[in-house]
């Protein structure tokens with residue numbers, strides 16, 4: 001394995017898997033494994049480092065099953081800045097909290113991987129290619145409903161042009177539609193992120 005900045009030699013893909021497995025249910029673990037595999041696949045098709053993509057996939061949901069109260073107390077302990085919506089919908093911060101946890105517990109300081117873990121739920125402006133790959137792999141893992149998965153997969157066009165930005169826009173639009181249908185609170189960062197990818201798409205026309 002080549003050397004990567006900010007990734008201790010002990011942090012292999014196997015070590016990441018072993019870190020996550022005891023923290024989540026069997027069902028969640030299957031999702032995580034699916035995301036790690038899919039992230040590698042998208043990375044290989046889009047010129048992103050497949051090891052970093054798979055590593056981000058393995059670690060992205062490390063805190064998915066931490067209870068809301070605990071997520072808030074971990075965030076406060078880590079000194080994270082929280083938006084009021086983060087406190088109201090604490091599950092939205094399972095990514096950023098996982099990034100801090102990986103830094104503390106695994107010695108992971110590679111900023112690209114930390115950002116990819118942190119941004120996988122709400123997105124960000126801008127996003128690195130690695131972060132987009134992780135976000136999309138999370139959307140495309142096989143247990144996701146087909147009505148969500150297929151349009152994102154079509155926009156991504158893995159066997160053809162491979163368009164991460166177009167797939168991001170489709171994924172964000174569908175995600176927002178689902179939040180509205182479920183009468184859920186929308187985090188302003190997701191709206192900013194969606195507008196960012198919309199403007200990118202418009203500037204290409």
Ligand SMILES: [Fe+2]
Nearest residue numbers: 060061064121
């Ligand atoms: Fe997640």
Ligand SMILES: [Fe+2]
Nearest residue numbers: 035060061138
């Ligand atoms: Fe996930």
